[in-house]
Amino acid sequence: MSDDNKTQLKKTPLDTLHRELGAKMVPFAGYDMPVQYPMGVLKEHLHTRTNAGLFDVSHMGQAFLTGPGAIDAFEALVPGDYKDMPTGKTRYTVLLNDSGGIMDDLMATKIEDGLYIVVNAACKDADFAHIKSKTAGKAKLEILEDRALLAIQGPKAGDVIARLSPETIDMTFMTFAKVSIAGIACFVTRSGYTGEDGFEISVPASMAGELAKKILAEPEVEAIGLGARDSLRLEAGLSLYGHDIDTTTTPVEAGLRWVINKRRREEKNFPAANIIMDQIENGTERQRVGIKPDGRAPAREGTEIQDVDGNAIGIITSGGFGPSVDGPVAMGYVKTAFSAEGTKLNLIVRGKAISANVVKMPFTPHHYRT
């Protein structure tokens, strides 16, 4: 990375704090982001699984979509049911294109006058342009440029936030509330991207540093970088946009048919509903599956998957070492005939076949606050 490129990278409101904490910074989605702190990816991962980790995810896109027509207009872009969802509830969904491909995956929360949405950093400009043009005249899109987003994840996250914000104690997984944390006005969802309990905290950019320091001052909490964020989500079986899902994959192929909610299946009024409903009824040629390589060698993204007779049947889309599993873990697409749990596969790593099995995900159990 040249210095020229480096100067063009955007910085999050926590940039100074990352440097004070000794983070190793890398370019990610146009931002200069902490990939790890001095603790290192392995220990950061394990710390999050046993205590609590604080992540800067301010590079992600936040917006309000409001107005009387907001819910209807948003439903026209996604297969999720937001009409029948109570206010204060958060739901994961996908933006679909006209061929049923996934333009992005996102979280949308029902608020009093519409939706609060959080989208991926790399997709946010395209997502917001798409949402804005498709909802023009029906809803107002307000992009929240001046807000940071922090995530606290791990089994101690609930205790830590309850200490700083008693009003969060009764929040359950995938709910939203406007609260005060350590005296700072925030809005939070009890959600995350690690498979653990936790919160995503939206805070005014000007207060983000102060809030992060107050949370980091709690004894259970360490700052965690993007490296561990990736290994945590992989063990949790959660897809990474641009790798495990993209415009060439449909939610049915991606094992996300649960995002097509019942009412929407009946109404068939989301993008490419005919294609998606046909796939739900008749199946797809390929499926995203969890893959557990035998032995210790990780099989990385791009690794060819073969059947036991040596025929190419798919590709790894995310793969690495799972510190909590204490072994390699992966996910990828295989021909549907090879997608059943327990199917034996070979992964071609550095020219050699490594035996592997199709397994159920997650690789580590989810611990959500239900």
Added chain:
Amino acid sequence: MSTIKYTKDHEWVSVDGDIATVGITAYALEQLGDLVFVEVPDAGKSVTAGDEAAVVESVKAASEVYAPVSGEVTEGNPAIADDPAAVSGEAGGDGWFFKIKMSNTSELDGMMNDAEYGEYLSSLD
């Protein structure tokens, strides 16, 4: 008495007669982070300087360890293949990767000594 040389790829080479013992430096280890998988070459493998000879993987990524000299691998270190945490970064220490019976010892000539490697490291910051 063995002599220790360093490469720009942050490997150390401990030379004893025509046997070169190869490892990675503390700097390399720090860049890689905690290692979770190490693959070392089998004895008998013939290598040319610059060939990929071993693999080290962290949680994040896989990296190669190159053969700094040409020759025949006489031994890969089973201790680090069994336990990647045994890779130490200590030049000449127990956390070595492989030993090569050198076919061309003049390949050592372009390598750095301890002081030169120290200067090279400071030039990187």
